Amino acid sequence: MIEESDKVSDQARVAAQVRRMLAQVLDVPEASVGPELSSSSSAAWTSLNHLMLISQLETEFGVVFSNQEIRQLTSYTAIIDTLGRRLDSAR
Amino acid sequence: MSLEQRVESADLQRIAAEVLPGQPWSAYQAAARQLDRLDRESVPESLRARVALLGSFTLDPFVPVMRVEAARAGLWLETYVAPYGQYLTEMLDAGSGLYRFRPHVTFLAIDSDVLWNQRWAETPPLKSEPVVGGLLTPLFAGLDVFDRAGSGIVVMNDFVLPRRSTEGVNAFRSKGTFAHTVAHANKHLRLRLALRDHTFLFPLADVVAQVGRTHAFNWRTHYRGHVTWSDTLMAAVAERYVGFALAALGKATKCIVLDLDNTLWGGVLGEDGPAGIALGPQWPGSEFVDFQRELLDLQRQGILLAICSKNNEDEVLAALRTHPSMLIREAQLAAYRINWEDKATNIRSLARELNIGLDHMLLLDDSPHERAWVRDQIPELRVPDLPADPSMYATWVGSIPSLVLLQQTAEDSQRTRQYQESRSREAYRGTVVSIEDFLRGLGLKVDIAPVDDDSMGRVVQLLAKTNQFNLTTRRHDEPTLRRQVASGTWRVYTMRVADRFGDFGLTGVAILERQGDDWHLESFLMSCRVIGKSVETALLARLAEDARASGASALSAEFIDSGRNQVAATFLANHGFTAGGAGRWVRSLDLAGPEWPEWISATALSPMGVSTDDRGERQGE
Numbered sequence: 001m002i003e004e005s006d007k008v009s010d011q012a013r014v015a016a017q018v019r020r021m022l023a024q025v026l027d028v029p030e031a032s033v034g035p036e037l038s039s040s041s042s043a044a045w046t047s048l049n050h051l052m053l054i055s056q057l058e059t060e061f062g063v064v065f066s067n068q069e070i071r072q073l074t075s076y077t078a079i080i081d082t083l084g085r086r087l088d089s090a091r
Numbered sequence: 092m093s094l095e096q097r098v099e100s101a102d103l104q105r106i107a108a109e110v111l112p113g114q115p116w117s118a119y120q121a122a123a124r125q126l127d128r129l130d131r132e133s134v135p136e137s138l139r140a141r142v143a144l145l146g147s148f149t150l151d152p153f154v155p156v157m158r159v160e161a162a163r164a165g166l167w168l169e170t171y172v173a174p175y176g177q178y179l180t181e182m183l184d185a186g187s188g189l190y191r192f193r194p195h196v197t198f199l200a201i202d203s204d205v206l207w208n209q210r211w212a213e214t215p216p217l218k219s220e221p222v223v224g225g226l227l228t229p230l231f232a233g234l235d236v237f238d239r240a241g242s243g244i245v246v247m248n249d250f251v252l253p254r255r256s257t258e259g260v261n262a263f264r265s266k267g268t269f270a271h272t273v274a275h276a277n278k279h280l281r282l283r284l285a286l287r288d289h290t291f292l293f294p295l296a297d298v299v300a301q302v303g304r305t306h307a308f309n310w311r312t313h314y315r316g317h318v319t320w321s322d323t324l325m326a327a328v329a330e331r332y333v334g335f336a337l338a339a340l341g342k343a344t345k346c347i348v349l350d351l352d353n354t355l356w357g358g359v360l361g362e363d364g365p366a367g368i369a370l371g372p373q374w375p376g377s378e379f380v381d382f383q384r385e386l387l388d389l390q391r392q393g394i395l396l397a398i399c400s401k402n403n404e405d406e407v408l409a410a411l412r413t414h415p416s417m418l419i420r421e422a423q424l425a426a427y428r429i430n431w432e433d434k435a436t437n438i439r440s441l442a443r444e445l446n447i448g449l450d451h452m453l454l455l456d457d458s459p460h461e462r463a464w465v466r467d468q469i470p471e472l473r474v475p476d477l478p479a480d481p482s483m484y485a486t487w488v489g490s491i492p493s494l495v496l497l498q499q500t501a502e503d504s505q506r507t508r509q510y511q512e513s514r515s516r517e518a519y520r521g522t523v524v525s526i527e528d529f530l531r532g533l534g535l536k537v538d539i540a541p542v543d544d545d546s547m548g549r550v551v552q553l554l555a556k557t558n559q560f561n562l563t564t565r566r567h568d569e570p571t572l573r574r575q576v577a578s579g580t581w582r583v584y585t586m587r588v589a590d591r592f593g594d595f596g597l598t599g600v601a602i603l604e605r606q607g608d609d610w611h612l613e614s615f616l617m618s619c620r621v622i623g624k625s626v627e628t629a630l631l632a633r634l635a636e637d638a639r640a641s642g643a644s645a646l647s648a649e650f651i652d653s654g655r656n657q658v659a660a661t662f663l664a665n666h667g668f669t670a671g672g673a674g675r676w677v678r679s680l681d682l683a684g685p686e687w688p689e690w691i692s693a694t695a696l697s698p699m700g701v702s703t704d705d706r707g708e709r710q711g712e
Contacts (some may be wrong), residue, residue, distance in 0.1 A: 024117035027124040049120075051316040052152050055309060056115050064311070 011084060017060065018079055025053050035053065038075030050074070092325070098134040100165030101470070107163035107685040116152060116322045124157030126162055132169040136660050140336040141243075143194035145178035147201045149317040153325050160329035164337055164492050174559060174658055175317070179213035182233030183526040185240035188657075190453065195339040198332055199247040201230075202319050206250060206272055212591065218267050219275040227279055227408070234290060238339060244497065246335050247284065248295035249277045251306055273525040291335065291497075298327050334495035344473060344493040345447050347386065347440055350405065350456035351400040354373060355379060355419065357481060360410055381485035383418040389488075392496045393410040395425035395445065399437045400453070404429040434461055453493060457481075530625055531690040534591035537599075537626050538696040539633045542576065542583040549597045550585060553616060557600075560627070561616040562662065567602075580604060581613065582637075586630050587696040588621045594696065595620050599630050603638070609677075610638040612648035615662075622658060625688045631666055632687040639680050646678045647671075653711035 022037065023030040026044040031072065039045040054070050057063070057079065063086045073079050106125045110118045140161060144150045154170050161168040171192040172183040178199060181189040209225050210216045237245060250273045262268045277296075284292045299307045302323045312318035320328065330364065337343055352359045356379045357369025369375040390396050400407060407429045410418050426444050428437035434456070442449050453473040456462055466474045478487050488494075542550050551569045558564065575581040586599030598618035604611045611636075617627055638646055648663055650656075653673070656670060666685045668676035687693075 003594075021117050024121035025120065048149070048151050048316070051312055051318060052116050054121075054315075055312045056117055056322075057317075058311065059115065070315075 010087070012062070014083055014087065015080055018057070018076070018083065020061070021053065021056060022076060022079075025049050025056075033076055035075075035077050038077075040074075045074070057083070063087070063090075094132055096133060097176065097455060098129050098138075098167070100138060102129065103138070103162035103167060104165055107159050108596065110159050112326070113323075116156070116325070118320075119155045119326075122162075123158045125393060126158055126167075128477075129167075131167075137340070138165065138167045139169060140196070140340050141164050141169045141171070141335055142332075143173070143189055143192055143193060143195045143197040145173040145181055145189065145197060145199050147153075147176070147178055147205045148313070149175060150200060151318065153181045153200075153329070156325040157329045157332060160326065160333050163346070164178040164333045166333065166336060166340070166342075168336070174622055175619045176466050177623040179229050179233055180526065181531065182503055183229070183236055183529055185236055190240045190242075193242045195243040196332075196335050197241065197243065197245045198335075199245060200328075201226075201248065203248075203253055203273055203407055204319070206276055207253075208270065208593075210269060210272060212593075216267075219272040222272050223276045227283070229532070231283060232529065234287065234712055235301060238287075238289075243337065244289045244291060244339055246291045246293045246332070247280070248293040251296045251299050251304075251307075254304070255527040293331070293335075295328070299324065302327050304615075319398070330490070330492065335493040335497075337493050338495040338497045342450070342493065343495055343497070345451040346395040346397055346445055346451040346453070347389065347439075348397045348441060348452055348454045349386070349419075350454075350458070350461070351398060351402060351429075353457040353481070354455055354477070355383060355439060356417075359438060360406060365406075365410045365414055368410070368414075370414060376416065378482045378484060380416055380418065382488065385468070385485050385488050387418060387423065389494060390423060393498065394494065394496060395447070396423055397425050397441050397445070398427035398429060398457075399434055399441065400427075400429050401431055401434070402429050412704075415559075433464070433468075435465050438465065438469060438472065446652065453491070455488075509581075527690065530688070531692075533624065535624060535626065535688075535691045536589045536694045536696060537691055538587040538694060539599075539630060540585055540587075542600075543586050546585050546597055550583060550600050553597070553600050553618060554614065557616040557618060558653065558655040559619050560622050560659045560662075561614075561653070561656050562659050563649060563651045564616050564656060565614050567614075584630065585635065586617075586626065588626050589696055590624070603634060605643075606647065608644040609647045610634070610641075610643045610645075612646065615648070615659075626691065627662065628666065628688050629691045629693075632685045635678075635680060635685060643680060645680055648676045648678075649674050650676065681701045 010078070019030050019033040022028075022033045026042050026049065028037075028038075028042070039050065050070075050073075054065060054073060057073075058065060060082060063083070065082075069082055073082060093135055103126065106122055106129075109125075141160075142157065144153065144157070146153075150172055154172060157170065158168045171188060171194060173187075173189060173289070176202065176645045205226055205688060206222055209222045234245065238392075252270055252273050256268070256270055258265075258268045258270065262270055265271065281292055283289050301653070302321075307321055308319055309321040309323040334343075349355055352361075352368075355370075357375050358367060370379050371377065386396060400406075408421070411417055413489060426441050430437070430440055434454075438452065438454065439449070442452060448471075449469055450471040450473075453475070454462070454465055456474070457477050459476070462474050462476065464470060473493055473629060475491055535628060540546075551567070551572065572581075572583065576583055582603040584601040584603070586601075587595055588595040588598050595618070598621045600614065600616050601612065601616040604613040615627075615630075615673045617630075619710050635646060646668070648665055648668060650660060652660070663676045663678075664670075666678070667682055668678040671677045
């Protein structure tokens with residue numbers, strides 16, 4: 001029970017951190033960062049911003065993404081899902 | 092803020108203050124976007140610094156960091172970033188974007204990777220002399236062009252050994268190691284830069300030491316997208332670059348105004364007496380001696396020292412004259428105000444006496460209360476916060492950005508003459524080379540061929556990704572390409588490029604469409620990796636030759652401005668096309684040329700698979 005609620009608050013913390021990062025990198029309000037946000041919906045999601053974003057995610061969450069993951073982390077949802085999986089398995 | 096309002100230094104500083112030391116890159120990015128939202132036109136000319144960034148690696152992520160650090164010093168930055176990998180061609184070509192930009196400061200950020208790659212152009216690796224000569228000869232030729240065509244100052248960094256070497260414990264005996272190459276390059280760089288008035292050596296090795304080498308480089312972004320500097324190094328470099336920008340705009344500090352009690356010595360003279368203040372070889376006191384030494388080093392460069400202190404003048408003068416450990420004495424002072432009046436009034440009076448603007452003065456005072464008062468009274472005065480612990484004064488004072496003096500004193504010029512004498516002994520004499528000589532030295536090879544099954548994938552990839560050198564930025568998928576080629580509507584050309592330093596792979600594509608008697612350039616593009624090597628001329632020369640052979644009377648083309656392809660904007664005009672109206676450019680084939688550049692040889696190059704060739708992928712082509 002306690003573990004489960006820990007996990008939920010962990011997820012909320014990760015989501016908040018990712019939202020802030022995306023908002024800063026893409027220059028959009030934090031409130032607008034959600035499931036609709038992706039590299040195809042945002043002109044600011046350039047290849048260079050992608051590179052910097054991935055690197056910062058890796059630093060802040062202590063993970064390293066594979067080449068394949070990097071290619072797929074092009075939406076808010078993909079980032080949250082992949083991070084969630086990676087952080088879960090690191091538990 | 093309304094648009095009519097003038098943007099002041101304080102507005103810029105307020106935005107920069109949102110980014111604290113140690114924050115990640117995204118914080119800089121967000122603050123830089125906030126700066127973008129200010130109305131550029133309402134920033135006074137005196138606050139605008141034009142800064143050109145030329146790198147051997149990707150500097151685009153450095154721009155927001157640099158803009159924020161400049162804003163912290165009250166400057167608005169306009170930046171020019173040379174296209175990726177083109178620092179040499181930009182300098183050598185007097186008509187390049189660099190020179191059109193008219194920068195106040197040009198920063199050359201050259202990574203030791205350049206030396207490393209030249210060293211490994213052969214196996215076993217090359218020794219120091221050819222490697223260093225191979226880099227410095229064209230580099231100094233570029234600086235010669237800069238002297239004639241450029242503006243402002245050039246700041247180039249020294250080289251840093253980027254990681255622990257595997258060359259072994261005997262490496263110190265050998266001249267064949269990479270460590271030796273780096274040291275050799277730095278020695279020649281220093282000697283030769285010292286001979287030039289408007290060129291400065293940036294102490295990157297010192298900055299790397301300051302942040303720590305393991306934190307300085309980000310190898311993941313380095314390999315993924317040629318972004319070599321970590322967030323931490325970017326911030327530390329930007330902070331120091333700003334000093335050059337301030338100096339180039341004439342905003343450097345000319346006079347440091349010093350408080351006395353707990354600033355130049357420990358304790359309060361009026362209470363502790365001359366024997367009781369902390370100043371001497373032992374702690375407490377030794378930290379103030381070092382601080383005074385640092386201040387004298389600044390004074391020797393030509394920065395004036397003045398005192399502004401609430402004290403009794405006769406007591407202070409006695410201490411200055413007789414205290415055995417006092418280093419800053421009357422002879423070192425340009426002026427002083429030692430009385431019980433308020434400091435703002437005294438500083439204004441010092442400014443009048445020295446005939447120096449208040450914006451060129453800096454106050455060092457340990458008292459937060461005095462600092463707040465003076466800041467409030469004289470907003471244009473620089474009043475940095477001193478560290479709370481005097482042990483940190485000497486370490487901290489060197490980090491004040493405005494203490495950069497570009498002019499040399501007589502003693503420094505003397506040093507220059509010594510360098511000049513030693514120059515004749517140096518192996519690397521500045522030979523003036525033209526851009527053609529530079530290109531000739533590259534040993535360029537191209538292989539132009541029609542698209543085939545093997546190259547189709549790479550062609551589609553280049554069409555999809557190439558943004559910079561792309562005349563029309565038309566994206567086509569593979570089925571379309573195959574259909575148009577099969578029907579004979581299009582001819583699709585591919586170009587592979589190599590030089591003596593390596594193979595760039597398939598990096599050029601042209602699509603020609605038959606339109607009556609004309610051949611039309613439906614697409615014409617090159618990967619950013621081969622921009623500036625004149626290979627586009629070779630590709631066009633081949634197209635013209637083939638078009639002539641098949642009886643065409645002219646080549647036609649169009650330039651579609653995508654907002655990102657400015658590098659291709661002058662391509663048509665430079666190759667004999669004339670504007671025909673409605674965006675159409677025409678080049679008659681009755682005219683000879685375009686001529687195949689004689690420094691490029693046409694050779695068959697081994698096809699490189701698409702998978703081995705995605706170096707520039709994530710940063711765009």
